[in-house]
Amino acid sequence: MRFSAIFLHNPSKNLHNRLIFLRRMGGGARTFPGGLNKWQWKRMHEKKAREKEKYLLDQEKQIYQARVRSDIRAKLVSSESPISESEKPDPNPPNYGPLTPQQHIKSLADRFMKAGAEDLWNERDGPSLGFPENKPGRSQFIGEPVDLQKLIAEKSNFNGGNNIENSQFPRNVISSAAKPRHFSTCSNLMGDFGNGYLRRMSTGFNLAGSVSSMSNLNRYYSVEATSKTGDKRSIFSRNGRNSMAVNSSDTKAKSGGGKKAEWPRFRRGNMGSSDDDSDDYDDDDEEEFESGKKITGSSAALGKYDTKIKKRVPLKFLEDEEDLSQQVEAIRKEVIQRKTVQEDCKVKDEEEESILSTKRFDEVDVSPLTVRALTEAGYVQMTMVQEATLTSCLEGKDALVKARAGTGKSIAFLLPAIETVVKASSLGKVHRVPPIYILILCPTRELASQISAEANVLLKHHDGIGVQTLTGGTRFKVDQRRLESEPCQILVATPGRLLDHIENKSGISARLMGLQMLILDEADHLLDLGFRKDMEKIVDCLPRKRQTLLFSATLPKEVRRISQLVLKREHAYIDTVGLGCLDTHAKVKQFYLIAPHDQHFQIVYHLLKRHLSEELEYKVIVFCATTMMTSLMYSLFHEMKLNVREIHSKKSPLYRTKIYEEFKESKRLILITSDVSARGLNYPDVTLVIQVGIPSDRGQYIHRLGRTGRQGKEGEGCLLLAQFEEYFLDEIKDLPIEKFPSLNLDPDVKVKMEKSMEKMDTSVKEAAYHSWLGYYNSINAIGRDKTTLVELANQFSASIGLQKPPALFRKTAIKMGLKGIHGISIRK
Numbered sequence: 001m002r003f004s005a006i007f008l009h010n011p012s013k014n015l016h017n018r019l020i021f022l023r024r025m026g027g028g029a030r031t032f033p034g035g036l037n038k039w040q041w042k043r044m045h046e047k048k049a050r051e052k053e054k055y056l057l058d059q060e061k062q063i064y065q066a067r068v069r070s071d072i073r074a075k076l077v078s079s080e081s082p083i084s085e086s087e088k089p090d091p092n093p094p095n096y097g098p099l100t101p102q103q104h105i106k107s108l109a110d111r112f113m114k115a116g117a118e119d120l121w122n123e124r125d126g127p128s129l130g131f132p133e134n135k136p137g138r139s140q141f142i143g144e145p146v147d148l149q150k151l152i153a154e155k156s157n158f159n160g161g162n163n164i165e166n167s168q169f170p171r172n173v174i175s176s177a178a179k180p181r182h183f184s185t186c187s188n189l190m191g192d193f194g195n196g197y198l199r200r201m202s203t204g205f206n207l208a209g210s211v212s213s214m215s216n217l218n219r220y221y222s223v224e225a226t227s228k229t230g231d232k233r234s235i236f237s238r239n240g241r242n243s244m245a246v247n248s249s250d251t252k253a254k255s256g257g258g259k260k261a262e263w264p265r266f267r268r269g270n271m272g273s274s275d276d277d278s279d280d281y282d283d284d285d286e287e288e289f290e291s292g293k294k295i296t297g298s299s300a301a302l303g304k305y306d307t308k309i310k311k312r313v314p315l316k317f318l319e320d321e322e323d324l325s326q327q328v329e330a331i332r333k334e335v336i337q338r339k340t341v342q343e344d345c346k347v348k349d350e351e352e353e354s355i356l357s358t359k360r361f362d363e364v365d366v367s368p369l370t371v372r373a374l375t376e377a378g379y380v381q382m383t384m385v386q387e388a389t390l391t392s393c394l395e396g397k398d399a400l401v402k403a404r405a406g407t408g409k410s411i412a413f414l415l416p417a418i419e420t421v422v423k424a425s426s427l428g429k430v431h432r433v434p435p436i437y438i439l440i441l442c443p444t445r446e447l448a449s450q451i452s453a454e455a456n457v458l459l460k461h462h463d464g465i466g467v468q469t470l471t472g473g474t475r476f477k478v479d480q481r482r483l484e485s486e487p488c489q490i491l492v493a494t495p496g497r498l499l500d501h502i503e504n505k506s507g508i509s510a511r512l513m514g515l516q517m518l519i520l521d522e523a524d525h526l527l528d529l530g531f532r533k534d535m536e537k538i539v540d541c542l543p544r545k546r547q548t549l550l551f552s553a554t555l556p557k558e559v560r561r562i563s564q565l566v567l568k569r570e571h572a573y574i575d576t577v578g579l580g581c582l583d584t585h586a587k588v589k590q591f592y593l594i595a596p597h598d599q600h601f602q603i604v605y606h607l608l609k610r611h612l613s614e615e616l617e618y619k620v621i622v623f624c625a626t627t628m629m630t631s632l633m634y635s636l637f638h639e640m641k642l643n644v645r646e647i648h649s650k651k652s653p654l655y656r657t658k659i660y661e662e663f664k665e666s667k668r669l670i671l672i673t674s675d676v677s678a679r680g681l682n683y684p685d686v687t688l689v690i691q692v693g694i695p696s697d698r699g700q701y702i703h704r705l706g707r708t709g710r711q712g713k714e715g716e717g718c719l720l721l722a723q724f725e726e727y728f729l730d731e732i733k734d735l736p737i738e739k740f741p742s743l744n745l746d747p748d749v750k751v752k753m754e755k756s757m758e759k760m761d762t763s764v765k766e767a768a769y770h771s772w773l774g775y776y777n778s779i780n781a782i783g784r785d786k787t788t789l790v791e792l793a794n795q796f797s798a799s800i801g802l803q804k805p806p807a808l809f810r811k812t813a814i815k816m817g818l819k820g821i822h823g824i825s826i827r828k
């Protein structure tokens with residue numbers, strides 16, 4: 001433009017400017033019309049080609065949609081339900097039979113187009129064969145522009161007559177707008193004819209009112225429109241897509257009067273139903289509606305027609321009928337299969353009188369000396385887990401093994417371990433200090449001692465093969481000297497102490513270079529967060545070429561994943577429990593009890609007394625949540641003259657060993673313990689396990705319970721929870737745990753207990769109080785209300801007879817974040 005202006009006003013510069021222009025255009029002669037260079041020309045034609053292609057596609061799409069609708073109509077018109085007198089067909093019925101797609105499109109457009117909008121239709125669209133225009137009651141609908149405002153005003157007619165209000169219009173197509181029902185019905189019909197139609201129709205409508213919504217009913221519904229004169233017509237939706245709502249504030253589109261119609265603004269429908277397909281609505285369409293540029297179809301509206309909706313079998317489902325029947329068959333099969341598995345498990349559980357299999361130790365490939373030791377110890381037949389694992393473990397495969405508590409896992413891993421040492425020793429290499437061929441890791445010192453003792457039993461006749469333990473609580477130097485003076489090929493250790501030795505270069509790292517087998521007992525616990533870092537460091541120091549065996553009674557999915565850290569990819573996974581079967585023994589009865597936590601001591605006392613009176617040879621383990629609570633409970637029951645012992649991590653190793661040995665050998669004894677006794681410990685003939693408070697997780701519950709009912713014997717377990725701990729029951733809901741029958745607490749016991757409490761050392765109570773707060777804080781971490789916690793803390797301190805707030809309380813409360821909720825004054 002600028003150049004041509006210069007040209008006009010200053011002809012003398014014509015040539016000069018032209019040259020500039022030509023240079024700016026990239027040079028060369030102007031060979032294409034309109035002053036276009038070859039690139040512009042090319043681009044223009046490419047654009048035209050694209051537009052043409054798009055147009056053809058649109059046409060094809062519309063024709064296809066129309067054809068689908070025609071076909072559906074043709075199919076379903078004949079299968080209409082019987083019609084009433086008022087609905088009897090016209091003697092000169094309009095042609096409702098199948099139309100060609102073009103006829104169908106034309107008829108729809110003719111129905112809804114207002115005068116003046118003919119330019120939206122051209123001959124290509126075909127003849128109009130839609131509703132006969134001379135039908136009474138339809139003239140307004142067909143010939144005139146539809147005034148939606150008027151339509152809305154007529155809603156009372158709709159309501160009053162045989163109409164929408166009475167129709168069973170589905171909720172899913174009802175807009176959330178105020179009184180939207182009627183408009184949505186109208187718009188549903190609109191939508192029923194497809195978006196393209198609606199667009200075209202909209203130009204012809206006087207959209208002065210507010211339209212609430214439109215929706216493709218699609219898939220599940222067909223709409224019947226019935227006029228007041230009794231004409232009835234079914235309008236079927238295709239298996240379509242969109243469900244849209246028209247924003248009433250944006251629908252003041254006006255047409256006619258020479259004014260350019262504003263286009264209704266469409267947004268995603270809010271029908272609130274699963275049938276709503278609004279999610280498929282295309283944002284591009286929205287833009288087109290807004291701009292009003294795209295005019296490619298026609299639409300439909302209700303006029304004075306009543307509507308009725310019939311729920312039909314979804315068309316898609318009809319098509320997929322075969323698929324559906326196959327699916328039903330598959331589900332039925334699965335249900336039957338599951339039932340069978342459950343029944344099998346039940347039978348297995350009931351039949352599980354013994355944990356023993358029919359296979360004997362002398363039938364497998366273990367050294368005769370070991371078999372001899374086994375026989376002398378009374379082990380002739382294998383247990384199930386031993387039979388299941390021995391072959392693959394002896395073959396040198398890595399294995400991940402799950403078997404219920406007390407079923408003989410220790411021997412299952414000790415046998416291949418001993419065989420490995422026997423083989424390695426027979427190679428004849430002479431070492432001043434023999435390498436450690438087998439490393440067995442476990443979480444507690446008691447368990448390490450137990451495994452080591454069991455190994456010694458099996459090694460009774462194997463001269464020259466030694467077992468050592470390496471656990472915390474002993475002097476580092478003493479350990480070091482012992483390891484050097486009494487060489488061993490099998491080392492049983494707890495991770496922390498072993499790592500101490502590795503990091504302090506006690507010479508153990510060098511000996512571990514000859515390692516042939518790594519065994520993790522209670523593998524899930526060792527691979528859990530508490531031990532993970534230590535485990536990783538230890539494993540880094542071990543030779544990669546080794547066999548690894550992982551054993552536990554519980555193997556959660558995440559542990560199975562983490563186990564890849566230590567196991568070879570091609571390891572064997574052996575689960576003797578079985579998928580869908582119980583992780584606990586069927587012979588162990590499980591109960592739970594929910595009671596206020598300040599009554600817990602009293603309830604435990606009651607349970608113990610009751611059990612003691614029923615079981616002559618009783619042997620009870622009571623698990624507490626923290627070490628200090630263990631100590632408090634022990635002191636209280638000791639004061640109350642019960643035959644109790646205590647074990648927890650704050651006790652000296654010597655004391656722990658003494659109590660461990662005593663409880664193992666004795667009967668008529670109660671062991672109050674923390675979780676140090678939860679796993680692996682084989683106290684024979686435990687008759688009752690009481691768990692006070694929630695265990696750290698489901699696995700821990702199973703392991704604690706596993707201290708009773710070992711070797712297929714009977715047992716009983718009781719879980720005592722406060723109301724705020726009740727949520728834990730969800731984690732064990734798949735286990736056969738029942739509510740404990742009602743309890744009648746003896747008021748005299750309460751008095752006795754209070755007196756005993758008074759006699760106890762205040763420091764024990766204060767320590768218990770603090771550890772209790774810590775425990776409850778950990779529960780608080782999973783969303784418990786701190787206000788409640790403070791109140792509970794007050795109750796608890798009162799129940800243990802604390803007269804003054806503990807000195808450390810302020811610090812603890814601040815640490816726990818209690819400050820600012822109640823000040824920090826729990827007890828004044």
Ligand SMILES: Nc1ncnc2c1ncn2[C@@H]1O[C@H](COP(=O)(O)OP(=O)(O)OP(=O)(O)O)[C@@H](O)[C@H]1O
Nearest residue numbers: 379381382383405406407408409410411553680682
């Ligand atoms: N083949 C066997 N025949 C008879 N008794 C056996 C046999 N194998 C193991 N036992 C005994 O079964 C009891 C439980 O064994 P063990 O401690 O190895 O169980 P576990 O499965 O490791 O239990 P946990 O899961 O609690 O660690 C022990 O008293 C053990 O002596």
